[in-house]
Amino acid sequence: xxxxxxxxxxxxxxxxxxxxxxxxxxxxxxxxxxxxxxxxxxxxxxxxxxxxxxxxxxxxxxxxxxxxxxxxxxxxxxxxxxxxxxxxxxxxxxxxxxxxxxxxxxxxxxxxxxxxxxxxxxxxxxxxxxxxxxxxxxxxxxxxxxxxxxxxxxxxxxxxxxxxxxxxxxxxxxxxxxxxxxxxxxxxxxxxxxxxxxxxxxxxxxxxxxxxxxxxxxxxxxxxxxxxxxxxxxxxxxxxxxxxxxxxxxxxxxxxxxxxxxxxxxxxxxxxxxxxxxxxxxxxxxxxxxxxxxxxxxxxxxxxx
Amino acid sequence: xxxxxxxxxxxxxxxxxxxxxxxxxxxxxxxxxxxxxxxxxxxxxxxxxxxxxxxxxxxxxxxxxxxxxxxxxxxxxxxxxxxxxxxxxxxxxxxxxxxxxxxxxxxxxx
Numbered sequence: 001x002x003x004x005x006x007x008x009x010x011x012x013x014x015x016x017x018x019x020x021x022x023x024x025x026x027x028x029x030x031x032x033x034x035x036x037x038x039x040x041x042x043x044x045x046x047x048x049x050x051x052x053x054x055x056x057x058x059x060x061x062x063x064x065x066x067x068x069x070x071x072x073x074x075x076x077x078x079x080x081x082x083x084x085x086x087x088x089x090x091x092x093x094x095x096x097x098x099x100x101x102x103x104x105x106x107x108x109x110x111x112x113x114x115x116x117x118x119x120x121x122x123x124x125x126x127x128x129x130x131x132x133x134x135x136x137x138x139x140x141x142x143x144x145x146x147x148x149x150x151x152x153x154x155x156x157x158x159x160x161x162x163x164x165x166x167x168x169x170x171x172x173x174x175x176x177x178x179x180x181x182x183x184x185x186x187x188x189x190x191x192x193x194x195x196x197x198x199x200x201x202x203x204x205x206x207x208x209x210x211x212x213x214x215x216x217x218x219x220x221x222x223x224x225x226x227x228x229x230x231x232x233x234x235x236x237x238x239x240x241x242x243x244x245x246x247x248x249x250x251x252x253x254x255x256x257x258x259x260x261x262x263x264x265x266x267x268x269x270x271x272x273x274x275x276x277x278x279x280x281x282x283x284x285x286x287x288x289x290x291x292x293x294x295x296x297x298x299x300x301x302x303x304x305x
Numbered sequence: 306x307x308x309x310x311x312x313x314x315x316x317x318x319x320x321x322x323x324x325x326x327x328x329x330x331x332x333x334x335x336x337x338x339x340x341x342x343x344x345x346x347x348x349x350x351x352x353x354x355x356x357x358x359x360x361x362x363x364x365x366x367x368x369x370x371x372x373x374x375x376x377x378x379x380x381x382x383x384x385x386x387x388x389x390x391x392x393x394x395x396x397x398x399x400x401x402x403x404x405x406x407x408x409x410x411x412x413x414x415x
Contacts, residue, residue, distance in 0.1 A: 015356075016356040016359065016360060018327065018356060018357075018359075018360035018363075018364075019356075019359060019360055019363070021323045021326065021327075022323065022360060022363045022364065024323075025319050025320055025322075025323050026319070026363075028319060029319075060355055062348060062351070062352050063352070090359075091355060091358050091359030112358075112359035112360070112362075112363065113359060113360065113361060113362025113363040113364075113367075113370050114363060
């Protein structure tokens with residue numbers, strides 16, 4: 001569900017081709033993909049594009065508009081690059097340079113000329129740390145019970161997706177799903193069964209299209225962000241999931257039918273007020289209609305004419 | 306005194322190819338160092354010296370790194386009369402580079 005790249009990327013930003021060749025020779029055989037930039041500007045652009053796990057950053061780059069420290073500050077200010085581990089790799093070995101770099105957010109410092117074994121060990125150490133940081137970040141965004149993305153991630157992602165949809169003039173559909181009469185299921189069959197229902201519904205919802213972002217919105221409610229999907233297609237997706245939930249079998253309760261209601265809206269129904277709050281409110285209104293309409297159904301906003 | 310200098314890594318298979326490239330490029334670097342010096346282009350000269358200081362030892366030529374460091378230090382200390390103050394260091398550094406270059410045909414030997 002959540003991607004942690006199997007081959008980590010390392011970006012070396014150094015104005016010397018001599019160092020590029022040396023790094024390539026010394027890091028060959030390591031489990032990593034090595035990329036290069038010869039100026040701070042190119043380095044910043046590649047960092048944003050490639051999203052490397054580790055950057056090896058030179059300090060003295062006289063032909064660039066920024067030196068290594070200035071680039072480090074820029075990388076740490078940018079949301080997309082601030083979590084990349086930076087190892088300063090410099091021939092300037094003064095202690096104050098090390099202190100400055102580490103205080104600015106670099107995680108390590110290697111002095112040129114470097115020892116090949118030390119270089120490899122320090123890069124491996126940085127990659128291990130990055131892996132653990134990513135895993136922790138990921139855990140903090142997951143719902144412990146269902147393994148789906150949690151509400152925090154949902155809120156961030158919905159905002160991002162809406163902003164992308166606006167920028168590229170793309171349509172986006174949001175579906176809210178609520179398990180019907182969940183309290184009654186809990187009361188009748190006990191909380192462990194209620195937990196099992198949530199886990200199974202989560203499994204069904206996340207078994208749809210790989211591009212869909214499925215989150216636990218809270219309690220027995222789930223949110224689905226369907227990128228580049230219009231209301232018609234979004235309703236088809238929701239209907240298919242509704243049918244799958246209704247058809248699910250429950251061990252120990254062969255006659256039980258669990259159902260869910262869906263409220264679906266897309267960005268086109270929110271002319272002039274395209275915000276996450278407005279979209280959630282609209283999807284929630286449609287969900288309310290589905291509940292009022294007898295549950296176990298999908299209610300969608302009208303298609304824009 | 307003018308014996309060829311060989312790389313500490315000349316028997317390291319992963320390094321042989323890039324050491325050869327490094328050695329082949331030395332005449333151009335000497336030319337650039339000398340032309341920067343004679344034209345008074347201190348910025349360009351500092352850049353080349355700094356790069357060689359950082360890379361030399363990595364290619365197995367510790368003498369390049371130590372001489373470049375000494376040269377760089379003199380360049381930083383010298384002010385307007387830097388060409389006069391550093392001409393000895395320049396000569397010494399270029400000699401080291403020529404000795405390294407002279408070792409190119411023996412770079413596979415230890």
